[in-house]
Amino acid sequence: MKRFALPVTIFLSWLVLIGAASAQTPGGEGWPPPSGLFNDALFLARVAPFIIALAIVVGIFQARMAIQKGGGDAILGDTVRRHDISTVIAHWTNAIGVILSLTTGALILRWVDYRPDLRLAFIIHYVGSSLILFGIFNHLSRHAVSGGTGLIPKSFGVIRDLIGELFAYAGMFGPKEAALRIPWPKAIRQPIAKYVRAILGYKESQTGKYLSTEQILSYPVWAILMGVIVVTGIIKLLKYIYVIPGSMVTTATAIHDLATIAISVMLIFHLLPLLIVPANWPLLGSMFKTTVPKKYVDERHPLWYKKLTATPSRKKEAAITTSAEPGSPQTADA
């Protein structure tokens, strides 16, 4: 019980503060008449810091549990655990938040010729924004405490690997890793593949847990765009509480709107390699199941597989565990 005291206390405090935030809306004594749109924004402005705090605290506890119980990459029979359940939850929290915010943002910005009920659109937009706030700060705190995601490139060699992977998507190394499995004639692709390997020094066997496209074209771009959206969104919220110069609000709005366009484009580039490159389909599956097939890891992520099988404790774990739940701590029955 003792170890639950602190998280329960924090959670209860958070509930109390949320209650206090929601109780204090302007218009005491029924005057002036309430403005729904204004009050909704004011509510989010008050609640947002507590959402962030809760996300950070949850992230700290998730990281502590992961450190103590050793959850992480592991070979589980015919599969390999690629993500823990916390990562999957954070990813989909962000994803749902982005979809809700983007859809309502497009309606609010009138990208389509349809005028929705603005108040409803903003309520859904604020729900999406809250999910994004939670997902991002949970991700940041969890990985800050546990020591990084592995998605941040550690050397410039990743640029070489990126170019190689893009050529692979283009089908130059054969249809296996090509988008839509396009079977270019050998006469065309073999000379190109030869020069790519020779000039860049690209080798397929250099791929670790994360593809170079993920490390350069995905994670950092998402990080920047989501950072911009969150910061500008917070500035736009703060004006409901503090006096913010009009020019700052206008600039924040303009950047927020531009980032919306960028995120829409980025979403397409995020989904496209997952959908049209069959070699990447196991990665899509791992965002639901947390695992990828061991054969896939051996073929596509040889460096990662080598790391997984090289550690003695991991070898033992591979031998012992056959039925552990994906994402759960390793507690195999003897």
Next chain:
Amino acid sequence: MSESIELVEDAGLSRREFVRQVGAGFVALAAVGSGATNLWASSSPNELPLSSGVVMPDPSLCIGCLTCEVICSRVHREQGLSDIPRIRIFNDEATVVDQVILDAYGDRGQYHQSPCLMCPDAPCHHVCPADALPIDISTNARFINEDKCIACGRCAAACPFPVFPESEATNDETLGQLTRITYDPAKNVYTKCDLCHWRPEGPACVERCPVNIRIRQGIIESDQMCLDLPAATREHWEEQSRLDQSA
């Protein structure tokens, strides 16, 4: 079971892990602190200067002549602004027409005027994302800067004062107007009463209302004006709210 326990080491807490956890904890505390500060700050939202006046209609004196709408449209068009009238007249069977009007004009119908009420807290001002709804320095009128307006519609959605259904409007414009702030599709901007803040004479509708003119001239005896310009006080807004709610 024992092998798994052996494998899963009790990590303890290294100095690095401790520092990271404490650091993250401090960030969480800072977020809670800023949230508490926000709660304290927002218990008294930003005070805006009260408007020097508010166009306050008296429906019982309205004859539905639409002079106010026409003159509003004209003076704004002359300024290069949207010519959508910022005051709109609606048919209203609930209005009890004053006897002095019936005596002067006969039965011309029952009407209800709906201008902007220059709210003290001006939610329209706060929700604008483009800084296009400033407060005029000389009159403190809340007006829309049409050069900056991006026609997002938030001001109209935030306005707490509804208008009658457009089917009850005396002019046949279909603007989709729901509150005291209206969209102008021709200029792609939103418009609202701005107290004609650039006019030394003040609001054109108050100046040119024929009933007002006759009351000033003593031709019609009335203590009230059809369109008055009292100070923006709580009593006047409450009176207007009562009129809106009874409609």
